[in-house]
Amino acid sequence: xxxxxxxxxxxxxxxxxxxxxxxxxxxxxxxxxxxxxxxxxxxxxxxxxxxxxxxxxxxxxxxxxxxxxxxxxxxxxxxxxxxxxxxxxxxxxxxxxxxxxxxxxxxxxxxxxxxxxxxx
Numbered sequence: 001x002x003x004x005x006x007x008x009x010x011x012x013x014x015x016x017x018x019x020x021x022x023x024x025x026x027x028x029x030x031x032x033x034x035x036x037x038x039x040x041x042x043x044x045x046x047x048x049x050x051x052x053x054x055x056x057x058x059x060x061x062x063x064x065x066x067x068x069x070x071x072x073x074x075x076x077x078x079x080x081x082x083x084x085x086x087x088x089x090x091x092x093x094x095x096x097x098x099x100x101x102x103x104x105x106x107x108x109x110x111x112x113x114x115x116x117x118x119x120x
Contacts, residue, residue, distance in 0.1 A: 003063075003065060006063075010059070010061075011059060014110075018033065018110050018111055019111050022111070031115050033110045033112055033113055034112070034113050034114075035112035035114055056108060057107070057110055058106065058107055058108070059105065059106045059108055060103070060104075060105045061102070061105070061106070062101070062102075062103045063101070063102050063103075064099050064100070065102055066098070066099050067100065068096070069096050069097070
């Protein structure tokens with residue numbers, strides 16, 4: 001799997017999971033990332049605040065990236081995470097590969113869920 005595809009699918013899956021959980025749990029009066037909650041700025045360490053006052057979250061990636069080059073072909077980058085290995089496979093002749101570790105984080109505002117404490 002290419003690095004850009006892995007990042008895109010990971011973020012999309014997280015967002016979709018949040019939205020589905022919000023819909024499923026609302027009838028149980030459980031709220032995920034409720035809109036309108038006030039945060040104590042002293043409790044927020046290393047996280048951002050949007051101009052509307054919403055706390056951002058951070059998605060952290062810690063990946064092993066395989067770069068593989070073969071003679072007569074362009075290099076290819078694949079992602080390895082834990083037991084999951086996606087990328088170039090098969091029996092290749094005259095190939096060189098290297099594995100590098102990259103760590104980075106992406107700030108994100110997750111989808112909000114309407115929250116009205118008077119309806120509880």
